Amino acid sequence: MSVQILIVAEHDGTRLNVSTAKCVTCARAVSGAVVTVAVFAADAAAVAAQAAQLAGVDKVLAVDNPANAHALAAVLAPQVAALAGPYALVLGPSTTFGKDLMARVGGLLDAPQVSDIMAIESAVRFRRPIYAGNAILTVEAVDAPKVVGTVRTASFEGAASGGSAAVEKVSLNVTLPTHTRFVSVSAARNDRPDLQTAARVISGGRALGSADGFKILYSLADKVGAAVGASRAAVDAGYAPNEMQVGQTGKIIAPELYMAVGISGAIQHLTGIKDARTIVAINKDGEAPIFEVADFGLVGDLFQVIPEIERLL
Amino acid sequence: MKRILVGIKRVVDYNVRIRVKPDGTGVVTDGVKMSINPFDEIALEEALRIKERGGADEVVVATVGPADTQQQLRTALAMGADRALLVQADGVIEPLVAARALLKLVEREQPLLVILGKQAIDDDNGQTAQILAALWNRPQATYASKIEITGETARVTREVDAGLETLDVDLPAVISTDLRLNEPRYVKLPDIMKAKKKPLDTLPLADLGVQARTQLKLVRFEAPPQRQKGIRVKDAAELVDALKKKGLL
Ligand SMILES: Cc1cc2nc3c(=O)[nH]c(=O)nc-3n(C[C@H](O)[C@H](O)[C@H](O)COP(=O)(O)OP(=O)(O)OC[C@H]3O[C@@H](n4cnc5c(N)ncnc54)[C@H](O)[C@@H]3O)c2cc1C
Numbered sequence A: 001m002s003v004q005i006l007i008v009a010e011h012d013g014t015r016l017n018v019s020t021a022k023c024v025t026c027a028r029a030v031s032g033a034v035v036t037v038a039v040f041a042a043d044a045a046a047v048a049a050q051a052a053q054l055a056g057v058d059k060v061l062a063v064d065n066p067a068n069a070h071a072l073a074a075v076l077a078p079q080v081a082a083l084a085g086p087y088a089l090v091l092g093p094s095t096t097f098g099k100d101l102m103a104r105v106g107g108l109l110d111a112p113q114v115s116d117i118m119a120i121e122s123a124v125r126f127r128r129p130i131y132a133g134n135a136i137l138t139v140e141a142v143d144a145p146k147v148v149g150t151v152r153t154a155s156f157e158g159a160a161s162g163g164s165a166a167v168e169k170v171s172l173n174v175t176l177p178t179h180t181r182f183v184s185v186s187a188a189r190n191d192r193p194d195l196q197t198a199a200r201v202i203s204g205g206r207a208l209g210s211a212d213g214f215k216i217l218y219s220l221a222d223k224v225g226a227a228v229g230a231s232r233a234a235v236d237a238g239y240a241p242n243e244m245q246v247g248q249t250g251k252i253i254a255p256e257l258y259m260a261v262g263i264s265g266a267i268q269h270l271t272g273i274k275d276a277r278t279i280v281a282i283n284k285d286g287e288a289p290i291f292e293v294a295d296f297g298l299v300g301d302l303f304q305v306i307p308e309i310e311r312l313l
Numbered sequence B: 001m002k003r004i005l006v007g008i009k010r011v012v013d014y015n016v017r018i019r020v021k022p023d024g025t026g027v028v029t030d031g032v033k034m035s036i037n038p039f040d041e042i043a044l045e046e047a048l049r050i051k052e053r054g055g056a057d058e059v060v061v062a063t064v065g066p067a068d069t070q071q072q073l074r075t076a077l078a079m080g081a082d083r084a085l086l087v088q089a090d091g092v093i094e095p096l097v098a099a100r101a102l103l104k105l106v107e108r109e110q111p112l113l114v115i116l117g118k119q120a121i122d123d124d125n126g127q128t129a130q131i132l133a134a135l136w137n138r139p140q141a142t143y144a145s146k147i148e149i150t151g152e153t154a155r156v157t158r159e160v161d162a163g164l165e166t167l168d169v170d171l172p173a174v175i176s177t178d179l180r181l182n183e184p185r186y187v188k189l190p191d192i193m194k195a196k197k198k199p200l201d202t203l204p205l206a207d208l209g210v211q212a213r214t215q216l217k218l219v220r221f222e223a224p225p226q227r228q229k230g231i232r233v234k235d236a237a238e239l240v241d242a243l244k245k246k247g248l249l
Helices: A018-028 A043-050 A073-083 A098-107 A215-224 A230-238 A302-312 B038-052 B067-078 B096-108 B128-136 B190-196 B236-245
Strands: A003-008 A033-041 A057-063 A089-093 A113-117 A123-131 A135-141 A147-151 A165-167 A182-185 A200-204 A226-232 A257-261 A279-282 A296-301 B003-007 B010-012 B034-038 B058-065 B085-088 B112-116 B140-152 B153-160 B163-170 B175-177 B198-203 B216-222 B232-233
Touching: A003 A018, A003 A073, A003 A098, A018 A033, A018 A147, A018 B112, A033 A043, A033 A073, A033 B038, A043 B096, A057 A073, A073 A098, A073 A182, A073 B128, A089 A098, A098 A113, A098 A147, A098 B096, A098 B140, A098 B232, A113 A123, A113 B038, A123 B175, A135 A279, A200 A215, A215 A226, A215 A302, A226 A230, A279 A302, A279 B236, A296 B236, A302 B236, B003 B038, B003 B096, B010 B067, B034 B038, B038 B058, B038 B067, B038 B112, B038 B140, B038 B175, B058 B067, B058 B096, B058 B232, B058 B236, B067 B085, B067 B190, B067 B198, B096 B128, B112 B128, B112 B153, B128 B140, B128 B175, B140 B163, B153 B175, B232 B236
Parallel strands: A003 A033, A003 A089, A033 A057, A057 A165, A089 A147, A113 A147, A200 A226, A200 A257, A257 A279, A279 A296, A296 B232, B003 B058, B003 B112, B058 B085, B085 B198, B112 B175, B140 B175
Antiparallel strands: A123 A135, A135 B216, A182 B163, B010 B034, B140 B153, B153 B163
16 A cells, blocks of 8 residues: 655755655655655755655655745745645654744644654654653554654665656645744854764863863864764853754754763753764763763863874874 | 733653653653743743833743643742643643644733743653644744844744744744743742732633544653663773774774
8 A cells, every 4th residue: 555755855945955865764664655755945946856866756846936935834834734635644854944844734734743753663653752862652643644743864864866756846826924034044154064964073061161162172073074063051151053052952963973072961962962873972070971871981181182182183 | 911821831850860661651750850841931931021021911821731730830920920821631632732722722812922832841742832823823933042022023033953043923923942042030939929829720621622632642652772881991092093993083
């Protein structure tokens, strides 16, 4: 039996975000999945072409509308809902884009949402973390003709390229609200790898002491091609911008190497790094909880250890 | 009357170490400290600050949950809320149900603004604000780290993956809070006394005409897999060596 699945693409207007390829992998885990990706943009052609190249995608819907120039949940949700009719499962990534949007879609469709899907057992049965990842819950949709979901991107590899799905232009006859208006976004430009997809991540905590203190991490990161992250305490104190926060309320990441520098290892921080392949902890307190999860632990003063590591490379 | 409605959920305190019941039917909550969901506390603090700046006349806190949530509502009243509404319902309340109940309260109270936490730290669903905004057909501004109200609009700065995004939303609207929006005040003893006299009304969910549907069956709770305990290295040189051997540097 085939299961129709719709995925809402995440993109920046020109490039498809890897979170979409991860949603495709999640969707493909359902037996009989027929996967459609919907791209909403002012001009969706370029992004739709990228989505069409993902292996496992059967069809791409391109929805052009000047109102889609910025991803506003209130504007996108009625369009997603208008497309959702034939689909049993409507997925988006569990990024701020997807979390903001999909629940609004669920509200419009009166469909229950499964948040942060980490494993998919069937079109109605899912596993997801709760209590900041301290428990894993298996849920089953009952009595629901349609289910909405957000996909925990750290749990899935991105679908490979090599697909050649057909792209279909769709025009939707829905009235879009004007009550929500985009003003600006301050994306701190940086030429380091993206935190969410980097193979190596070096994160700093409160111990760095200042924005200046973070410089030793940037320097090491640049030498090894790593992204830089931060604990909430470091972000709250203004040492690092909010988009660098790793954890329950920041980014959930799964790098090959994660180095926690001057981070105590609070449960809310650990939630963000559970899927890291190798964790390194550098902390002057040998009792810090971060050592419980570290593959390699080094007790020492970060202000000596970090420059020394850089010298040794 | 310019009113702000704040949603509150009673959750296991964030400092409690969560344990899954051996039979997999839930997590241990007996004898465990319960608190206002931290994001909701931030929502209430923001509402109080808006009122103190003259942007609202009344702050109403509401919960959809068990009778025991009275404790958390009393704390909210002690923080400074003017009155509290307890929509009583037992068991798991799915976000669609919570949002439908809140919509009924919105219809009664006609608030200028509804402020909710961006997620509850128990089920980590993160849906209620967006669903309410959808059902109410009003703007949503999730993950707020700054709110400025001028006349009929709110300018909201949001914490998004790319950085900080700013939106203008027409009022009334639903806003959900992120951690950096503010730091909630501490409750003082005299305020706890005063809060005892503030109105706290209870009404059963069914009285709002909302059905307590269950569409997501909780099949099984499990403890997460534990990471293997690793090794201690003595210095930077040993660490670099070990990481090089694994091909990580
Ligand atoms: C609802 C909620 C959500 C949260 N979400 C997140 C989240 O998403 N991400 C997150 O990170 N936190 C989150 N937190 C906060 C979390 O509980 C911790 O407060 C935070 O992670 C602590 O950050 P830290 O480890 O940098 O600071 P601290 O706990 O203060 O740790 C600093 C560490 O640095 C070490 N140190 C000090 N000096 C040195 C030195 N010279 N060399 C080496 N080590 C040194 C100390 O031994 C200590 O272990 C959340 C909290 C709540 C309540």
